[in-house]
Amino acid sequence: MQIIGSKNQRSEFSEIKFIESPQPGSGLFHWRHWGYKGATQGDSPNGHKGSYKGIHRHKGFHTDSEVAGRVEAKPATAIGSGRVGVLNLMARIESKNISTAENVSMWPRVRVSLRKNTLVWPRFFLLGENTLVWPRFFLYNLFQTNFKRLKCYENSLISLLYRSSLMDRTYPLFTIVVSSLFAVNSALANDGHGLSDKPGQTPPNILFLFADDQRTDTIAAYGNERIQTPNLDRLSRTGMNFRNSYCFGSPHGAVCVPSRAMLHSGRNLFHLKDLNLVGHETLGERLGRSGYQTFGTGKWHNGNSSFVRSFQSGRNLLLGGMANHAEVPIVQFDSATENFSKPKPGENFSSKLFADAAIEFLQDRDSSKPFFCYVAFTAPHDPRMSPGNFNQMYKPEKMPVPKNFLPQHPFDNGDLTVRDEQLAPWPRTREVIQAQTADYYGLISHLDQQVGRIMETLRESGYAENTIVIYAADHGLALGSHGLLGKQSLYDHSMKAPLIVAGPGIVPGDDSSLTYLHDLFPTILEIAQADAPTETDGRSVVPLLKRKAGYTPRDYLFTSYKNTIRAIRDRRWKLIRYPQVDRTQLFDLESDADETNNLIDSVEGEHQAIRIRLQEALVQAQKDAGDTQPLTVDKPGKAEIDLTDHPRKPDQWQPRWIIEKYFDQ
Numbered sequence: 221m222q223i224i225g226s227k228n229q230r231s232e233f234s235e236i237k238f239i240e241s242p243q244p245g246s247g248l249f250h251w252r253h254w255g256y257k258g259a260t261q262g263d264s265p266n267g268h269k270g271s272y273k274g275i276h277r278h279k280g281f282h283t284d285s286e287v288a289g290r291v292e293a294k295p296a297t298a299i300g301s302g303r304v305g306v307l308n309l310m311a312r313i314e315s316k317n318i319s320t321a322e323n324v325s326m327w328p329r330v331r332v333s334l335r336k337n338t339l340v341w342p343r344f345f346l347l348g349e350n351t352l353v354w355p356r357f358f359l360y361n362l363f364q365t366n367f368k369r370l371k372c373y374e375n376s377l378i379s380l381l382y383r384s385s386l387m388d389r390t391y392p393l394f395t396i397v398v399s400s401l402f403a404v405n406s407a408l409a410n411d412g413h414g415l416s417d418k419p420g421q422t423p424p425n426i427l428f429l430f431a432d433d434q435r436t437d438t439i440a441a442y443g444n445e446r447i448q449t450p451n452l453d454r455l456s457r458t459g460m461n462f463r464n465s466y467c468f469g470s471p472h473g474a475v476c477v478p479s480r481a482m483l484h485s486g487r488n489l490f491h492l493k494d495l496n497l498v499g500h501e502t503l504g505e506r507l508g509r510s511g512y513q514t515f516g517t518g519k520w521h522n523g524n525s526s527f528v529r530s531f532q533s534g535r536n537l538l539l540g541g542m543a544n545h546a547e548v549p550i551v552q553f554d555s556a557t558e559n560f561s562k563p564k565p566g567e568n569f570s571s572k573l574f575a576d577a578a579i580e581f582l583q584d585r586d587s588s589k590p591f592f593c594y595v596a597f598t599a600p601h602d603p604r605m606s607p608g609n610f611n612q613m614y615k616p617e618k619m620p621v622p623k624n625f626l627p628q629h630p631f632d633n634g635d636l637t638v639r640d641e642q643l644a645p646w647p648r649t650r651e652v653i654q655a656q657t658a659d660y661y662g663l664i665s666h667l668d669q670q671v672g673r674i675m676e677t678l679r680e681s682g683y684a685e686n687t688i689v690i691y692a693a694d695h696g697l698a699l700g701s702h703g704l705l706g707k708q709s710l711y712d713h714s715m716k717a718p719l720i721v722a723g724p725g726i727v728p729g730d731d732s733s734l735t736y737l738h739d740l741f742p743t744i745l746e747i748a749q750a751d752a753p754t755e756t757d758g759r760s761v762v763p764l765l766k767r768k769a770g771y772t773p774r775d776y777l778f779t780s781y782k783n784t785i786r787a788i789r790d791r792r793w794k795l796i797r798y799p800q801v802d803r804t805q806l807f808d809l810e811s812d813a814d815e816t817n818n819l820i821d822s823v824e825g826e827h828q829a830i831r832i833r834l835q836e837a838l839v840q841a842q843k844d845a846g847d848t849q850p851l852t853v854d855k856p857g858k859a860e861i862d863l864t865d866h867p868r869k870p871d872q873w874q875p876r877w878i879i880e881k882y883f884d885q
Contacts (some may be wrong), residue, residue: 232349233551250813254420265383310585399499414724414725415762422686423512423750425592426590426597428592428744429689431597433600433695434717438661439662443503446618446661450668452668452720455691460729462761462764464732464733466715466779468708468737468779470735470781473640476519481522482736484500484530486738488846489780507750510748512748512750513590514532514592515534519598521539545598545603545606546607548565571666571667579674582674594882595771599663602643604660613662614658614661623816625712628863631861632858635784640705640708646864653700688722691722695707695716696713697713697714701714712813726765733764734772734789739773759774761773778838778845780847783800786838786851790834794834798859799850799851800857801856803859806830835851868883
């Protein structure tokens with residue numbers, strides 16, 4: 221990696237190493253380097269006089285570091301003289317090292333922060349892979365650290381405060397935000413093969429962490445300052461974040477069933493032969509046939525026989541859709557007989573039960589094969605309950621209310637009284653939404669803790685260096701948005717879901733391409749170097765993970781719910797059609813991400829042209845997907861509806877205290 225200043229002056233270091241200190245866990249590590257002192261003695265290759273004398277020390281605080289230590293860098297050759305000295309760390313570092321950069325200017329006090337995907341500095345140019353030109357600003361040093369040794373593999377935020385004695389005068393504090401682009405080259409060249417295109421390499425392990433009913437705005441790294449998700453934040457910082465990942469839709473209110481069926485088959489809703497995956501070769505089947513050791517734990521809602529076909533082993537399973545998190549009816553899978561045990565109440569909270577099973581697998585697995593470990597949590601699906609201190613972690617009065625909160629949905633969307641919607645009375649109040657949000661956040665923070673336990677086991681086992689980690693959810697949740705509570709709509713809060721892919725060879729960042737959850741089917745198979753079926757509706761996002769320019773999975777994204785709602789969107793605009801009540805919505809997602817300003821009746825010519833274009837695209841998308849639902853009906857029903865005091869009935873899975881809290885019984 222090379223940094224070039226305005227006079228192309230540079231220096232080389234012959235050695236860099238990390239030395240652990242005896243105080244692990246402090247989060248502090250010390251840097252030691254020999255700094256540039258100006259022209260004094262010694263001839264350099266270009267004829268300038270120069271040498272390095274003295275030792276300058278400073279401390280850096282790493283927010284996620286788990287060990288303490290120091291880095292030593294020894295200079296070899298100096299090129300340049302005077303106060304202008306751009307040092308280039310050309311250390312002979314083994315290819316297994318993942319590096320990041322901390323750039324310190326010659327100014328006495330410079331704070332340097334490393335954040336993902338941010339380049340902020342005037343006249344900053346990228347001339348080629350790993351070559352940066354920084355005119356009129358002279359960098360003092362470029363550090364590269366061994367992330368594995370520092371146990372900060374996640375490429376987290378590094379903040380370095382440097383006070384130099386090079387100059388006598390005091391200069392203002394400069395802040396530079398530097399992109400994790402510096403880590404690209406070495407991240408692709410570490411021990412783990414990951415997304416390597418080199419033939420003959422062992423395919424990577426795949427760890428799939430799957431949440432249930434998680435909104436995309438419930439990860440702190442995505443801008444939510446109220447929720448605590450440190451482990452998901454770390455995963456987000458080190459992985460590719462697909463910010464427009466959608467569930468395709470559902471033919472009924474149990475959206476999780478088709479969502480998971482599409483994920484494990486790669487087929488869209490209208491090409492699925494059976495929601496229990498009868499007649500479909502599953503993702504696990506193909507991976508197993510390709511030499512993977514396949515393991516599953518958690519929720520499986522697509523038939524017992526498809527689980528047997530998909531996984532060679534499994535533990536702590538919920539063969540159903542939902543349960544009281546404290547009393548999950550757990551079954552065990554006997555791979556020898558391919559039978560399941562009788563259900564037995566779990567001894568721990570759901571997320572811990574499933575994390576325990578995954579951890580046990582990682583600790584005891586057959587290391588001669590790559591693995592596919594599928595961990596399907598039931599959180600944060602209701603009942604909205606969380607264990608221990610997590611139950612009191614969030615105060616309802618401090619919880620945010622969605623910007624698109626409404627007491628009731630403005631018209632009948634065809635499924636306003638489904639089970640999910642009965643978890644709070646109509647009209648919704650801000651107070652009940654805040655209370656349920658506090659319960660919901662507690663579930664997510666506990667889930668995050670279990671994700672952290674699994675990730676720590678992955679690191680301790682040594683598998684992290686060759687494991688692709690995927691975090692996703694089956695769909696989102698309304699939780700007060702648009703007057704709704706469930707996921708039985710096509711608004712973004714319900715159909716969008718988190719999707720993060722991290723691991724060796726993956727450059728951290730955000731991607732706004734339009735993707736489906738079932739795009740993971742061909743993606744995982746490509747990562748695993750396994751053959752994908754000829755008939756698949758998903759489109760691999762591996763080119764996006766490799767940052768290949770010009771690739772886009774699709775220009776339009778189509779979603780569907782029952783026979784009542786159809787929607788289509790492009791990068792900016794979204795059209796939702798309700799044929800049974802003859803209603804249409806048009807949203808500008810660029811300026812109205814919360815979908816609150818319906819532009820369908822706008823008289824502006826631009827909006828009318830967009831409406832026509834999206835309507836035509838919707839018709840074509842239906843045809844391509846195999847959807848035969850008309851967008852108009854002969855006798856549309858009444859759209860107006862008022863659910864005030866509509867009767868509600870708690871379902872069998874809600875614990876007594878939730879019934880008393882939300883059903884007034």
